[in-house]
Amino acid sequence: MNKFTGRLGEPKGLNIEPWTPDYEQAPGVKGGQEKQPYVDYGTDRLSDNEKYYSAEVLAKEWDLLFSKTWQICGHINDIPEEHCFMKHDFGKESLLFVRGKGDEVRGFYNVCQHRGTRIVREHYGRARSFTCPYHAWSYTNDGKLAHLPGRETFREEVLCRNLDMEPVRTAVWKGWVFFNLNPDAGSLEDYLGERFRASLDAFDYPNFIRLYDVRQTWDMNWKTSLEAFIEGYHVTSVHHVTLTPVMDDYYVQQDQYENGHGRSIFPFMEPAQSYLARAEGRDDSLKDEMKLFLTAAGLTEDEFPARWQDVKKAVIEGKRRNQAKLGFDFSGFNDDQLVDDWNISFFPNATFNTHPEGVLFQRWWPDALDPRKTHYSLQVYAMKGECVIPSYMPIHPDADREGKRVLEPMFLEGMGGAALGPVVMEDVDFVPWYQKGVESRGFRGSNYGEHEVRNRQFYHEYYRYMNGSREV
Numbered sequence: 001m002n003k004f005t006g007r008l009g010e011p012k013g014l015n016i017e018p019w020t021p022d023y024e025q026a027p028g029v030k031g032g033q034e035k036q037p038y039v040d041y042g043t044d045r046l047s048d049n050e051k052y053y054s055a056e057v058l059a060k061e062w063d064l065l066f067s068k069t070w071q072i073c074g075h076i077n078d079i080p081e082e083h084c085f086m087k088h089d090f091g092k093e094s095l096l097f098v099r100g101k102g103d104e105v106r107g108f109y110n111v112c113q114h115r116g117t118r119i120v121r122e123h124y125g126r127a128r129s130f131t132c133p134y135h136a137w138s139y140t141n142d143g144k145l146a147h148l149p150g151r152e153t154f155r156e157e158v159l160c161r162n163l164d165m166e167p168v169r170t171a172v173w174k175g176w177v178f179f180n181l182n183p184d185a186g187s188l189e190d191y192l193g194e195r196f197r198a199s200l201d202a203f204d205y206p207n208f209i210r211l212y213d214v215r216q217t218w219d220m221n222w223k224t225s226l227e228a229f230i231e232g233y234h235v236t237s238v239h240h241v242t243l244t245p246v247m248d249d250y251y252v253q254q255d256q257y258e259n260g261h262g263r264s265i266f267p268f269m270e271p272a273q274s275y276l277a278r279a280e281g282r283d284d285s286l287k288d289e290m291k292l293f294l295t296a297a298g299l300t301e302d303e304f305p306a307r308w309q310d311v312k313k314a315v316i317e318g319k320r321r322n323q324a325k326l327g328f329d330f331s332g333f334n335d336d337q338l339v340d341d342w343n344i345s346f347f348p349n350a351t352f353n354t355h356p357e358g359v360l361f362q363r364w365w366p367d368a369l370d371p372r373k374t375h376y377s378l379q380v381y382a383m384k385g386e387c388v389i390p391s392y393m394p395i396h397p398d399a400d401r402e403g404k405r406v407l408e409p410m411f412l413e414g415m416g417g418a419a420l421g422p423v424v425m426e427d428v429d430f431v432p433w434y435q436k437g438v439e440s441r442g443f444r445g446s447n448y449g450e451h452e453v454r455n456r457q458f459y460h461e462y463y464r465y466m467n468g469s470r471e472v
């Protein structure tokens with residue numbers, strides 16, 4: 001699958017040891033997060049550009065990757081009580097997940113076994129049975145055929161077949177609901193791997209609820225979309241207005257976990273090195289986003305520090321000091337978890353920007369047939385109750401902070417729009433240009449730097465599925 005081309009020249013006069021950005025050199029406060037050892041995925045140019053536009057590659061991706069990997073379809077609190085269900089449309093499939101007793105979740109293909117009609121149209125709901133809109137066969141919510149109108153008009157040979165709904169394998173981990181279209185796949189626990197699980201250990205996801213949910217279809221391949229969200233190298237060029245005043249994109253800790261998952265820790269509440277270089281040391285001022293973070297840490301304006309250099313410490317101390325007032329227990333978290341942006345990727349197609357109080361959860365998956373279309377979902381899940389969540393995470397006005405009323409998703413027309421928030425809007429603005437360029441016969445292939453190590457890692461795992469060398 002991966003055609004490596006040529007040989008890059010030896011770096012001239014440079015240390016050829018791989019360079020990794022040293023998070024410990026960042027000027028702000030450190031929580032001492034364990035750094036995983038660097039994994040060397042080499043330096044080859046990835047020149048199989050057709051993976052970004054070929055329908056043939058897309059068909060293989062559905063067969064070899066998306067039908068074999070564990071996927072996240074939502075959260076157990078999206079189906080808060082017994083008999084609640086959610087629907088997840090996924091390529092040519094539509095799947096239903098039904099809450100049973102306790103934490104049990106049952107998964108089914110949303111398809112009638114009479115002649116194949118899709119049964120349920122709602123995204124979320126509560127029902128003891130599902131009735132097909134075509135000839136009204138109905139199924140109990142554990143997938144058993146319950147009623148077949150005009151039963152006497154069917155011959156016995158037809159009726160004695162298995163006519164129940166087709167099950168889908170599901171598993172729940174820390175409140176997230178997963179499915180796998182491969183009934184023989186290995187366990188979810190093994191797929192997540194030790195490091196991924198350990199890195200999210202402190203977060204109380206089972207008590208999170210969905211407070212924001214927008215979906216949009218983008219005119220680009222799912223990988224050109226995803227790749228812009230697993231590296232911070234474009235922050236200085238694309239997000240110089242929105243992010244560089246409050247987030248460093250240089251001293252980023254990159255961790256590569258098992259099975260293609262990974263983490264970047266972006267120092268937050270400190271300007272990017274590029275921003276500081278532009279300011280030539282003359283800018284000590286507090287940025288707007290910093291003021292929001294300070295307020296969210298329970299500080300009043302007269303308690304704000306005078307310079308940005310002291311914001312990080314003030315946020316951390318503020319959250320610890322004011323936790324009762326903020327409605328949150330921070331005692332199980334390290335200092336950097338209280339302020340930094342942990343961007344965690346779940347292979348192949350989801351990311352978590354996670355903080356103790358809330359997570360911005362994004363997914364990208366391909367269209368069933370069109371390699372130039374991505375189905376995108378942006379959701380915010382946050383702690384139940386009235387605690388303050390990070391200011392960059394939107395909350396829908398209809399969201400119920402207690403999670404009793406389930407939020408409907410907003411489907412956005414076109415590409416972009418204010419509902420995606422200012423940062424993602426900037427991404428959606430440039431990524432179509434990326435898609436156009438990778439289709440050029442003049443493009444010789446991708447050359448990744450060390451700030452794009454997770455992109456390299458992604459393809460390392462991707463090729464294992466695509467060339468059949470990954471055991472599933």
Ligand code: FES
Binds near residue numbers: 113115133134136
């Ligand atoms: S296809 Fe569902 S009842 Fe006929």
Ligand SMILES: [Fe+2]
Binds near residue numbers: 239423427
């Ligand atoms: Fe971006």
